[in-house]
Amino acid sequence: MGITDGVGCIICHDSAQCNPFKPTCGHTFGRSCMQRWMESSGQRNCLTCTRQLTDDEVEQINQIPLSERVVKISIKAIPIFGRTASIYLGGLYAGFASGVVLNGSLNPASVIAIAANTAVFIPVAAIGALGAAADAPIGLVTGAGAAAGACGGVVFNHAVATCGVLNVSGTVVCLGGATIGAALALLAYEARE
Ligand SMILES: [Zn+2]
């Protein structure tokens, strides 16, 4: 769709990408382009007829559709996840590596602990990174992290118990997972720029 049919964005001409918006003057432009223009120029007028936009229209322009928000949050969350991983897993593996150096061998319990921590890490750090990227309340994100960590711990414990490797009390695993989960969610917040 182009500008001639009155549906496309007059700035980038890409109605599919730019989420067209039509104020009362009848001219059409995309929300994304208009947001950028308003931010850079400090002006709030239609680019075609220079009519001032109402507060309501500005608010509607600044409303980003959910799908676009999800993409934006995900893009922001990826580096946060990466930094959380490098801090947490880096420290974890370095700790176990120094244990191996000191003891001369890696005991099976350590191997299970590494695997459990890594298994719990992935969902919880993802929750923390997404929460931090979305500017969600920290209490909500650490709570979700704790819940996910507890579930992750229990699932992992069940898996190793089924294999007959280890059988730790469900409560201990649940609390341990929840603690790691909450701490990791907080770490993800700290890993924001
Ligand atoms: Zn545009």
Ligand SMILES: [Zn+2]
């Ligand atoms: Zn206009």
